[in-house]
Amino acid sequence: xxxxxxxxxxxxxxxxxxxxxxxxxxxxxxxxxxxxxxxxxxxxxxxxxxxxxxxxxxxxxxxxxxxxxxxxxxxxxxxxxxxxxxxxxxxxxxxxxxxxxxxxxxxxxxxxxxxxxxxxxxxxxxxxxxxxxxxxxxxxxxxxxxxxxxxxxxxxxxxxxxxxxxxxxxxxxxxxxxxxxxxxxxxxxxxxxxxxxxxxxxxxxxxxxxxxxxxxxxxxxxxxxxxxxxxxxxxxxxxxxxxxxxxxxxxxxxxxxxxxxxxxxxxxxxxxxxxxxxxxxxxxxxxxxxxxxxxxxxxxxxxxxxxxxxxxxxxxxxxxxxxxxxxxxxxxxxxxxxxxxxxxxxxxxxxxxxxxxxxxxxxxxxxxxxxxxxxxxxxxxxxxxxxxx
Amino acid sequence: xxxxxxxxxxxxxxxxxxxxxxxxxxxxxxxxxxxxxxxxxxxxxxxxxxxxxxxxxxxxxxxxxxxxxxxxxxxxxxxxxxxxxxxxxxxxxxxxxxxxxxxxxxxxxxxxxxxxxxxxxxxxxxxxxxxxxxxxxxxxxxxxxxxxxxxxxxxxxxxxxxxxxxxxxxxxxxxxxxxxxxxxxxxxxxxxxxxxxxxxxxxxxxxxxxxxxxxxxxxxxxxxxxxxxxxxxxxxxxxxxxxxxxxxxxxxxxxxxxxxxxxxxxxxxxxxxxxxxxxxxxxxxxxxxxxxxxxxxxxxxxxxxxxxxxxxxxxxxxxxxxxxx
Numbered sequence: 001x002x003x004x005x006x007x008x009x010x011x012x013x014x015x016x017x018x019x020x021x022x023x024x025x026x027x028x029x030x031x032x033x034x035x036x037x038x039x040x041x042x043x044x045x046x047x048x049x050x051x052x053x054x055x056x057x058x059x060x061x062x063x064x065x066x067x068x069x070x071x072x073x074x075x076x077x078x079x080x081x082x083x084x085x086x087x088x089x090x091x092x093x094x095x096x097x098x099x100x101x102x103x104x105x106x107x108x109x110x111x112x113x114x115x116x117x118x119x120x121x122x123x124x125x126x127x128x129x130x131x132x133x134x135x136x137x138x139x140x141x142x143x144x145x146x147x148x149x150x151x152x153x154x155x156x157x158x159x160x161x162x163x164x165x166x167x168x169x170x171x172x173x174x175x176x177x178x179x180x181x182x183x184x185x186x187x188x189x190x191x192x193x194x195x196x197x198x199x200x201x202x203x204x205x206x207x208x209x210x211x212x213x214x215x216x217x218x219x220x221x222x223x224x225x226x227x228x229x230x231x232x233x234x235x236x237x238x239x240x241x242x243x244x245x246x247x248x249x250x251x252x253x254x255x256x257x258x259x260x261x262x263x264x265x266x267x268x269x270x271x272x273x274x275x276x277x278x279x280x281x282x283x284x285x286x287x288x289x290x291x292x293x294x295x296x297x298x299x300x301x302x303x304x305x306x307x308x309x310x311x312x313x314x315x316x317x318x319x320x321x322x323x324x325x326x327x328x329x330x331x332x333x334x335x336x337x338x339x340x341x342x343x344x345x346x347x348x349x350x351x352x353x354x355x356x357x358x359x360x361x362x363x364x365x366x367x368x369x370x371x372x373x374x375x376x377x378x379x380x381x382x383x384x385x386x387x388x389x
Numbered sequence: 390x391x392x393x394x395x396x397x398x399x400x401x402x403x404x405x406x407x408x409x410x411x412x413x414x415x416x417x418x419x420x421x422x423x424x425x426x427x428x429x430x431x432x433x434x435x436x437x438x439x440x441x442x443x444x445x446x447x448x449x450x451x452x453x454x455x456x457x458x459x460x461x462x463x464x465x466x467x468x469x470x471x472x473x474x475x476x477x478x479x480x481x482x483x484x485x486x487x488x489x490x491x492x493x494x495x496x497x498x499x500x501x502x503x504x505x506x507x508x509x510x511x512x513x514x515x516x517x518x519x520x521x522x523x524x525x526x527x528x529x530x531x532x533x534x535x536x537x538x539x540x541x542x543x544x545x546x547x548x549x550x551x552x553x554x555x556x557x558x559x560x561x562x563x564x565x566x567x568x569x570x571x572x573x574x575x576x577x578x579x580x581x582x583x584x585x586x587x588x589x590x591x592x593x594x595x596x597x598x599x600x601x602x603x604x605x606x607x608x609x610x611x612x613x614x615x616x617x618x619x620x621x622x623x624x625x626x627x628x629x630x631x632x633x634x635x636x637x638x639x640x641x642x643x644x645x646x647x648x649x650x651x652x653x654x655x656x657x658x659x660x661x662x663x664x665x666x667x668x669x670x671x672x673x674x675x676x677x678x679x680x681x682x683x684x685x686x687x688x689x690x691x692x693x694x695x696x697x698x699x700x701x702x703x704x705x706x707x708x709x710x711x712x713x714x
Binding site: 245247251256260262263267 | 516527
């Protein structure tokens with residue numbers, strides 16, 4: 001019957017929005033389409049930085065100090081490094097539903113591979129490759145026994161494996177190799193990276209709008225520039241992967257592995273690919289993390305994993321920009337809480353070190369409140385992702 | 390529209406041809422078929438001490454609708470899981486083997502069973518709730534280049550194929566009356582619509598045989614009619630259908646051949662209209678003494694009790710003899 005071909009709109013017609021379902025309607029329970037979500041992300045980015053820049057530049061007294069602290073933290077290379085690690089975690093959890101509770105382990109391996117190689121005299125590209133390779137092997141070792149089991153097992157194995165790695169790195173016997181608990185000073189591995197800088201000497205503060213930092217230096221604009229460039233690159237990669245049929249497969253696995261299996265897909269291989277990709281992002285994050293400071297195993301422990309999770313849920317899992325917004329807001333918010341508590345609460349009740357602890361307590365409470373009241377985070381689609389694994 | 394949509398009608402679209410084909414098959418458990426697409430031998434599945442499935446031999450004829458029926462707990466779904474690779478037979482190392490289109494499936498995984506062309510649906514529908522109906526459909530297509538990690542990042546390598554898959558998905562959605570829902574999340578569909586979606590998704594992979602696990606469970610009567618006609622259309626296009634069902638009207642209405650399972654074994658086979666009167670089937674569904682009135686006082690006489698005891702003993706002896714053989 002010829003009516004069939006007429007009754008089916010071609011894909012192009014359908015995408016042009018000639019059906020009721022194709023038109024976006026704010027009252028429609030459909031929620032925001034991806035383009036709209038990207039606009040929201042951009043609006044939040046720009047809005048946040050405009051406000052912070054203005055307050056940091058013009059506000060007098062304590063308010064200005066706090067805003068400057070927030071701005072400094074928002075732009076810091078370590079925030080970018082954590083953002084990269086969270087992008088990796090997002091591939092694991094947000095898209096594939098893998099409960100990786102050891103993202104700091106991947107960071108640690110990337111950082112160790114990078115710093116030890118250069119410390120021992122290898123060129124920087126080799127160091128980067130060694131870092132990636134270590135994370136790749138780690139992902140394979142974790143994945144082979146656990147990915148065939150239920151999700152919880154991966155969580156258990158990753159958190160313990162990450163801790164084992166950290167404790168091995170701390171072993172006094174390995175002092176000549178990993179630097180034991182003191183780690184490796186940044187001066188041992190940083191130079192090849194700093195020497196690449198074309199920012200020149202001196203300092204830069206954009207006419208007082210930005211923090212006054214060295215252009216190159218140990219923790220200056222050069223490392224920040226590279227770190228945020230890498231964040232942008234990672235976002236592009238995740239965007240390209242997420243829109244592809246491969247990304248669709250990941251989301252399918254997150255929803256129901258057996259259904260995907262019944263359609264003839266090799267679920268184990270896809271999960272392994274996702275675990276490796278997210279792990280490589282983690283390793284890259286680890287390398288960036290140690291550039292402006294030193295290689296200390298304890299800096300990449302359980303805490304860092306939990307910060308990654310909090311920031312991911314804050315920004316919104318299964319979104320491209322969620323991890324970045326989450327990371328920036330997470331660190332800025334902590335500075336804000338600490339600064340505000342320090343300014344308002346008298347020292348006799350809460351002194352300086354206690355406000356720092358108080359800020360961490362607030363982080364924990366934030367995570368709880370997020371999971372209960374806004375599981376989709378800032379950018380996420382409520383019906384697409386919630387913390388119910 | 391259903392008859393002439395996709396594909397050409399197979400020669401088995403004619404009911405007479407099917408009847409003629411199956412008339413030569415002896416209506417007994419494990420009988421051989423003229424052109425079996427699936428052959429199963431010696432599949433046993435134990436759960437602890439309980440034998441859930443014990444199938445010695447079964448052949449499924451190509452190109453017709455075969456119904457698998459049996460009372461609750463007969464092992465139908467377990468049997469489904471076993472032959473589709475979602476479960477492993479306990480007899481895996483002691484002679485269990487089954488083949489699909491001549492290809493051995495003894496040690497293959499669920500995904501390669503599906504790739505071989507045998508695609509199943511689930512009793513409890515597995516629609517991917519937090520994905521759109523369209524995404525659900527697109528996942529069904531086989532051999533997508535964009536599902537390879539190395540090429541996934543470059544749309545040029547898979548964009549054209551994606552368009553083709555989309556077109557196919559639109560056609561199937563239209564056929565299953567789900568086109569208007571294509572951008573909705575699958576979780577927002579009704580139970581019956583999810584059944585339709587799951588069936589449509591399975592069809593995206595162009596299976597040669599589709600296995601439906603209780604396709605009518607929880608579907609309203611109006612929708613049942615359309616589901617039935619979909620299944621018949623598939624058969625008329627040359628697909629082999631094996632389905633589990635409880636509703637006898639449905640079974641009688643569309644199936645060309647019926648396989649009856651009870652207590653893990655295949656107890657009878659035959660055309661739908663005659664298999665129901667097979668004593669083994671009546672036993673399985675109603676019990677051997679279903680026509681004995683337990684409220685009848687005359688049964689309480691010693692004579693009657695003795696008679697029943699003898700009957701039971703004879704049956705047990707028979708069963709033992711059967712097990713030994």
